[in-house]
Amino acid sequence: MTAEIVEVxxxxxDLEVELPASELDQEINGLAREYARKAKVPGFRPxxxxxxxxxxxxxxxxxxxxxxxxxxxxxKQAIDEHKLQPLAQPVVKDLENKPDNPLKFKLSxxxxxxxxxxxxxxxxxxxxxxxxxxxxxxxxxxxxxxxxAQFIPxxxxxxxxxxxxxxxxxxxxxxxxEPAHQEDITLVLGHPQTHEEFTKNLLxxxxxxxxxxxxxxxxxxxxxxxxxxxxxxxxLVKEIKEKQLAELNDDFAKDNGHENLExxxxxxxxxxVTEATQNAEKEAREALLKSIMERQKVDVPDCMxxxxxxxxVNRIATRLAxxxxxxxxxxxxxxxxFDEERPRAEESVRRSIFLNAIAKQEKIEISGEEIDSELxxxxxxTNKSVAALKAQLEKEGRIEGLKQHLRENKAFDFIYRNAKxxxx
Numbered sequence: 001m002t003a004e005i006v007e008v009x010x011x012x013x014d015l016e017v018e019l020p021a022s023e024l025d026q027e028i029n030g031l032a033r034e035y036a037r038k039a040k041v042p043g044f045r046p047x048x049x050x051x052x053x054x055x056x057x058x059x060x061x062x063x064x065x066x067x068x069x070x071x072x073x074x075x076k077q078a079i080d081e082h083k084l085q086p087l088a089q090p091v092v093k094d095l096e097n098k099p100d101n102p103l104k105f106k107l108s109x110x111x112x113x114x115x116x117x118x119x120x121x122x123x124x125x126x127x128x129x130x131x132x133x134x135x136x137x138x139x140x141x142x143x144x145x146x147x148x149a150q151f152i153p154x155x156x157x158x159x160x161x162x163x164x165x166x167x168x169x170x171x172x173x174x175x176x177x178e179p180a181h182q183e184d185i186t187l188v189l190g191h192p193q194t195h196e197e198f199t200k201n202l203l204x205x206x207x208x209x210x211x212x213x214x215x216x217x218x219x220x221x222x223x224x225x226x227x228x229x230x231x232x233x234x235x236l237v238k239e240i241k242e243k244q245l246a247e248l249n250d251d252f253a254k255d256n257g258h259e260n261l262e263x264x265x266x267x268x269x270x271x272x273v274t275e276a277t278q279n280a281e282k283e284a285r286e287a288l289l290k291s292i293m294e295r296q297k298v299d300v301p302d303c304m305x306x307x308x309x310x311x312x313v314n315r316i317a318t319r320l321a322x323x324x325x326x327x328x329x330x331x332x333x334x335x336x337x338f339d340e341e342r343p344r345a346e347e348s349v350r351r352s353i354f355l356n357a358i359a360k361q362e363k364i365e366i367s368g369e370e371i372d373s374e375l376x377x378x379x380x381x382t383n384k385s386v387a388a389l390k391a392q393l394e395k396e397g398r399i400e401g402l403k404q405h406l407r408e409n410k411a412f413d414f415i416y417r418n419a420k421x422x423x424x
Contacts, residue, residue, distance in 0.1 A: 003074055005082055010113035010299045015090070017074045019103040027066040028059075035062065067097055067105075075107055085111055088303040110301040115357040120292045124420040127284035130276035132269055140268050144256060145248065151241040158204040159240050161190030165202065166239040172232040184238070195221075202235065210236045285416050292415065293354050300349050308345035309338050355408040362414055366406045371399070374406060 001023060006014040032054045041049045041057065055062075075090060090107035097103055151164060159165060165187055171180040189199045201213040214232050221227040246252045253264035313334060317327050358364075372386060379389045393399045 001070075001074070003078060005078065008108075010115075011110050011301045012299070013084075013109055013111060014093075015074065015078050015107040015109070017071075017103075017105055017107070019070060021100050021102055024063075024066060024070070024097075024103045027070060028062050031062045031066055032058075063097070067095075067103060070103065071105060071107070078107075084109075087111060087301055110303050112301070112356075113298050113353065115296070115298055115353060117292065117354060117357045117361060118296060120358055120415050121418045122420050123288055123291055123415070124422065125284050125288045125291065126422045126424055128280045129423050130273050130280055132272040132276060136272055137265060137269050140272060141248065141265065144268075145245045145252075148246060148255075150244045150246075152244055154240040154242045155207060157240075158206055159189055159202060159237070161199070161203070162243060163189050164241040164243065165189065165205075165237055166241075168236045168238060170234040172234075174230050198233070201233075202237070205237050205240075207237055207240050210234065281416075284419075284421065285412060288415060288419050289351065289354070289412065293350060298350065298353055300346050300353070304349045304352075305342065305345045308348050309341055312341055312345065313337060352404075352408060355411040356404070358415060359407045359411040362411065364407060364410050364414065366403050366410070370406060371403060374402065 001017065001019045003015060003017045006016055008014055029051075032051050035054045035058050036049050036051060037047050039049055039054060039058065040046060041053060044050075044053070071092060078084060079086070086109045088110065090109040093106045093108055095105045097105075154163065167185050167187065168183050169181070169185055173180070187194045187198075189202060191199075195215060195217070197213075197215045201211060201215070205211055212232070212234050214230060216230045217223075217226040217228065219228040246255070248261065250260045253259070253261045256264060258264035258267060316337070320327060320330065372390075375386045375389055375393075379386045382389065384392070390399070393402060
């Protein structure tokens with residue numbers, strides 16, 4: 001038998017095997033003797049079936065089984081001899097298996113590319129300074145006021161922009177006999193999601209009043225059922241509410257857990273600075289890694305990209321299932337999702353390859369204490385103990401994935417700590 005490893009690219013390999021017909025025949029003959037001991041053939045006692053009958057009745061099955069045995073042995077031998085670390089099981093290609101001819105086949109598989117990352121230390125990168133203006137602080141505090149706003153029923157007075165209306169609507173489409181009826185619809189006058197003409201016809205309305213009007217919707221209207229149609233509306237206004245924001249004073253600060261307005265503003269500013277610093281660092285780290293990766297090209301293993309895509313799709317399916325969507329019945333174009341996500345998946349795998357290569361070059365390892373510390377963080381968001389969570393991950397074979405994730409993060413931290421950071 002001859003076996004040769006052919007390098008297709010930095011991560012793809014082919015194991016090309018050729019076996020003389022005589023060796024395949026020997027394998028088949030060995031199987032024939034096993035078949036003869038076990039086979040039940042009418043007219044013959046067990047173990048007494050002639051080999052010629054065995055060949056006649058089971059020849060095709062034995063040839064397939066012998067071929068599979070040889071393929072598996074060749075694969076194991078290649079892994080042992082060449083110290084290969086394949087990323088997935090090989091794919092059998094170009095199989096030639098005809099009687100009296102040599103057995104030929106090719107096993108295609110992928111390995112991690114042998115990457116030696118260059119120039120990943122002292123890489124220049126620009127990081128924005130974490131400055132927070134008074135305007136941003138005011139905007140953040142206004143957000144607090146908006147989230148804590150009170151909605152007060154307006155028994156008297158007319159509706160204006162910003163008022164919240166609870167209405168019952170009947171919509172009569174020009175080309176339909178049955179009106180569309182909906183109870184207790186909530187809308188905000190003047191809000192972008194409320195059609196402009198709809199708002200105009202309800203300005204000045206009072207609680208308990210009914211109004212009738214027509215609205216013509218453009219062809220590109222976001223709600224398809226109304227797009228390009230004219231609808232006659234009958235709207236009963238059941239309730240009008242007015243949004244009231246709390247006064248910005250020490251009492252408001254105390255309601256939010258602070259001694260006074262000054263300390264509240266200081267805390268908001270500090271939080272914004274922390275957030276801005278984290279965002280600036282994240283952007284700098286991403287730019288840093290992108291710069292390193294752009295300097296060297298590397299082939300990305302298809303099997304790793306496929307795993308990344310399948311994980312993404314599984315997350316989508318799980319999220320939809322939790323929302324009560326029947327995945328089997330939903331008309332989801334999974335192929336389109338795969339195609340659209342492929343560039344992101346390839347980039348994710350490429351990042352992993354670079355970070356693991358840097359970790360290898362810097363001899364970065366993850367200790368058992370670091371794994372336990374990460375498990376402690378994860379366990380805090382669950383009802384499981386660290387021991388139970390660790391046992392589950394080990395059972396599911398996910399501990400190694402967690403270890404690799406931590407190792408990549410340490411490599412990422414390393415290149416950031418050793419970068420030339422220019423603050424602007």
